[in-house]
Amino acid sequence: MKRPPKAPSVTVSDVAREAKVSKATAARVLGGYGTVSEAIRAAVLEAAKALDYRPNELARSMTTGRSGSIGVVVGDIENPFFSLAVRGISDVARLSGINVILANSGEDVEAEKSAIRVLLAKQVDGLIVTPAQSGDIGHLAEIACPLALLDRALPELDVDTVTVDDRDAALRATRMLTRAGHRRIAYVTAAVLSGEFRGAASKINTSTVRERILGFLDACRDAAIEGAERNIHFGSGRSESAHAVMQRLLRSDNRPTAILASDSVVALDLFKAIRECGLNIPRDISLITFHDADWTSVTTPPITVIDQPVYALGKSVAELLIRRLKGDDRPPERIVLPTTIIERMSVGPSSAT
Amino acid sequence: MKRPPKAPSVTVSDVAREAKVSKATAARVLGGYGTVSEAIRAAVLEAAKALDYRPNELARSMTTGRSGSIGVVVGDIENPFFSLAVRGISDVARLSGINVILANSGEDVEAEKSAIRVLLAKQVDGLIVTPAQSGDIGHLAEIACPLALLDRALPELDVDTVTVDDRDAALRATRMLTRAGHRRIAYVTAAVLSGEFRGAASKINTSTVRERILGFLDACRDAAIEGAERNIHFGSGRSESAHAVMQRLLRSDNRPTAILASDSVVALDLFKAIRECGLNIPRDISLITFHDADWTSVTTPPITVIDQPVYALGKSVAELLIRRLKGDDRPPERIVLPTTIIERMSVGPSSAT
DNA sequence: TTTTCTTGTGAGACCGGTCTCAAAAGGCAA
DNA sequence: TTGCCTTTTGAGACCGGTCTCACAAGAAAA
Numbered sequence: 001m002k003r004p005p006k007a008p009s010v011t012v013s014d015v016a017r018e019a020k021v022s023k024a025t026a027a028r029v030l031g032g033y034g035t036v037s038e039a040i041r042a043a044v045l046e047a048a049k050a051l052d053y054r055p056n057e058l059a060r061s062m063t064t065g066r067s068g069s070i071g072v073v074v075g076d077i078e079n080p081f082f083s084l085a086v087r088g089i090s091d092v093a094r095l096s097g098i099n100v101i102l103a104n105s106g107e108d109v110e111a112e113k114s115a116i117r118v119l120l121a122k123q124v125d126g127l128i129v130t131p132a133q134s135g136d137i138g139h140l141a142e143i144a145c146p147l148a149l150l151d152r153a154l155p156e157l158d159v160d161t162v163t164v165d166d167r168d169a170a171l172r173a174t175r176m177l178t179r180a181g182h183r184r185i186a187y188v189t190a191a192v193l194s195g196e197f198r199g200a201a202s203k204i205n206t207s208t209v210r211e212r213i214l215g216f217l218d219a220c221r222d223a224a225i226e227g228a229e230r231n232i233h234f235g236s237g238r239s240e241s242a243h244a245v246m247q248r249l250l251r252s253d254n255r256p257t258a259i260l261a262s263d264s265v266v267a268l269d270l271f272k273a274i275r276e277c278g279l280n281i282p283r284d285i286s287l288i289t290f291h292d293a294d295w296t297s298v299t300t301p302p303i304t305v306i307d308q309p310v311y312a313l314g315k316s317v318a319e320l321l322i323r324r325l326k327g328d329d330r331p332p333e334r335i336v337l338p339t340t341i342i343e344r345m346s347v348g349p350s351s352a353t
Numbered sequence: 354m355k356r357p358p359k360a361p362s363v364t365v366s367d368v369a370r371e372a373k374v375s376k377a378t379a380a381r382v383l384g385g386y387g388t389v390s391e392a393i394r395a396a397v398l399e400a401a402k403a404l405d406y407r408p409n410e411l412a413r414s415m416t417t418g419r420s421g422s423i424g425v426v427v428g429d430i431e432n433p434f435f436s437l438a439v440r441g442i443s444d445v446a447r448l449s450g451i452n453v454i455l456a457n458s459g460e461d462v463e464a465e466k467s468a469i470r471v472l473l474a475k476q477v478d479g480l481i482v483t484p485a486q487s488g489d490i491g492h493l494a495e496i497a498c499p500l501a502l503l504d505r506a507l508p509e510l511d512v513d514t515v516t517v518d519d520r521d522a523a524l525r526a527t528r529m530l531t532r533a534g535h536r537r538i539a540y541v542t543a544a545v546l547s548g549e550f551r552g553a554a555s556k557i558n559t560s561t562v563r564e565r566i567l568g569f570l571d572a573c574r575d576a577a578i579e580g581a582e583r584n585i586h587f588g589s590g591r592s593e594s595a596h597a598v599m600q601r602l603l604r605s606d607n608r609p610t611a612i613l614a615s616d617s618v619v620a621l622d623l624f625k626a627i628r629e630c631g632l633n634i635p636r637d638i639s640l641i642t643f644h645d646a647d648w649t650s651v652t653t654p655p656i657t658v659i660d661q662p663v664y665a666l667g668k669s670v671a672e673l674l675i676r677r678l679k680g681d682d683r684p685p686e687r688i689v690l691p692t693t694i695i696e697r698m699s700v701g702p703s704s705a706t
Numbered sequence: 707t708t709t710t711c712t713t714g715t716g717a718g719a720c721c722g723g724t725c726t727c728a729a730a731a732g733g734c735a736a
Numbered sequence: 737t738t739g740c741c742t743t744t745t746g747a748g749a750c751c752g753g754t755c756t757c758a759c760a761a762g763a764a765a766a
Binding site: 009011012013024027031034058059060061062063064 | 751753754755
Binding site: 380414 | 721722723724725
């Protein structure tokens with residue numbers, strides 16, 4: 001099949017000429033504004049069809065100032081958490097005839113800044129961001145278009161935000177572990193810390209990370225577990241060393257008898273590492289993870305998870321943003337979605353000697 | 354933290370006035386074209402900084418005709434196959450300073466058409482599409498900008514295409530099954546057929562689906578298996594009934610002793626259904642699936658998969674498209690990437706009585 | 707019939723950049 | 737000093753839409 005060469009691009013003026021009316025009139029019917037008589041409208045429409053006119057959205061945005069698209073900056077589309085959230089966002093956006101320009105930050109602030117700059121230059125009408133770090137939020141604060149935060153709240157930034165009840169979720173999950181008799185419980189997260197962590201959880205400024213650690217520590221305190229802070233492991237991302245870190249953790253003398261993982265990617269790595277160490281879940285070690293990823297239900301044993309309403313997260317944040325684009329000027333909302341724990345078979349009594 | 358209200362948007366003219374030069378000169382330094390004396394360049398740059406000038410990409414695209422973005426239409430971002438491929442695409446795009454506008458077709462041709470129309474109206478410089486159906490490709494054929502096809506080839510469409518060696522992959526996987534003694538082998542795919550399938554595989558026009566079936570049938574013929582066509586099951590998508598279909602398949606009198614699944618989403622459904630039927634892999638039934646999804650390595654037993662270079666698929670198609678955007682006018686290329694089979698533990702000898 | 711509205715239409719400015727073209731300025735040889 | 741060539745600068749058209757405004761025509765009111 002032959003492909004059409006460059007198209008000379010039919011414009012309003014062309015249609016106007018064809019329909020023998022003024023450019024203004026043709027623009028009126030084509031743009032769907034102003035009033036035009038039925039007869040002329042039909043003529044213009046016919047001319048447009050004959051010429052195969054396609055509006056140039058760019059030119060339209062140029063004058064209206066609205067581009068009809070929103071920018072979304074996530075940490076990593078590859079992570080099923082984000083791809084599901086993005087799905088929620090784009091489903092809502094499509095319903096409003098808005099489209100989504102996606103950018104990956106790779107959880108790197110500089111990449112995030114640059115992505116935002118580019119999206120802004122493209123005149124997106126609004127922005128949904130999952131801030132990579134929260135120490136560095138100047139670039140977010142000075143964004144002049146509507147902004148909404150996804151999954152991670154920034155206390156200093158008074159904008160629409162949708163998160164889940166991370167603290168409570170971590171609390172409940174950890175409590176499930178302490179009630180099973182565990183006292184050496186590790187919390188493993190992919191997040192990297194800017195400074196040094198000295199148990200000063202309240203100083204962590206990425207809300208998701210902070211709240212979860214707070215919840216984790218709450219539960220540990222309730223169970224009178226001392227020094228729980230030392231069992232918090234950061235930076236277990238996807239680098240090669242992360243796997244090694246986990247192996248070391250699992251092989252250490254007083255290895256944890258239970259682990260809470262911050263996301264399904266980390267948990268999968270943990271699961272593999274546990275296996276490679278010849279450990280058995282839940283006999284030797286218990287495991288709970290955030291995010292009900294598809295794999296968690298088919299392992300042996302299936303993994304107990306904290307089920308976050310990820311799709312709804314994306315859906316809500318998009319709804320909030322779009323409402324704002326439509327002129328809503330209520331004070332920013334901070335929606336916290338509930339999580340549920342899906343109990344499967346990965347939690348057992350403590351194996352501590 | 355206070356959010357800035359509407360920005361009055363600083364333009365080239367503003368900068369020019371501030372720097373006391375003409376608009377044209379200011380535009381030259383800001384746009385980085387033409388020649389300007391060092392003294393004036395510095396002055397303009399300083400004025401721009403003082404005013405916090407940010408270029409309006411839309412206006413720029415307006416005159417240049419290039420928007421600096423490409424459109425990507427995939428079946429479903431939620432599917433890990435696509436999210437990984439999209440990752441590959443956006444990584445490459447970012448390197449070239451191009452950004453990606455993402456659209457979901459939901460594997461529906463009408464949605465695909467509309468997405469393409471919107472993207473084209475947004476003046477994307479190029480388009481990467483995973484055609485949902487191949488009966489209906491008029492809308493693809495008349496696209497006037499560079500187009501590249503991802504994962505699915507369209508013989509009638511002579512454009513850059515990157516696929517994997519589906520036929521060979523299916524052949525090798527099926528052969529692995531026949532060599533293990535299996536003779537009742539089912540092929541289960543999420544793809545839906547436009548017409549009726551009567552064994553006329555060559556008439557299927559979605560290349561991925563056709564090639565795989567062809568490979569499957571090749572292997573069956575080699576093993577002198579009769580009526581293999583009857584064991585091909587379409588439409589096992591994510592609808593409720595799909596699961597039921599599988600259950601029926603598994604509970605039927607002469608249920609297959611081995612299954613080849615077309616993607617990891619279908620395979621996961623199958624895996625669950627097999628379990629629910631109380632069947633054991635690989636004792637009662639063997640399973641191989643396309644796509645090395647993360648879950649396939651952690652199940653008991655781990656699943657033998659056809660590993661497709663998904664990231665590379667996205668990477669290559671983006672490279673091809675971007676090369677074309679840069680003016681390359683070599684004849685369209687059709688790249689076929691190799692697959693490898695990762696043998697795990699889900700294939701055993703036939704359990705046929 | 708004349709005046710006053712209403713409604714439909716056309717002319718042209720405008721959005722914020724790019725780019726062509728011609729004029730101005732500077733450099734150098736004669 | 738004059739002339740010619742090169743480099744720098746400014747004026748203004750242009751991209752493809754939207755939108756304001758003035759005006760024409762027909763309808764309703766006086």
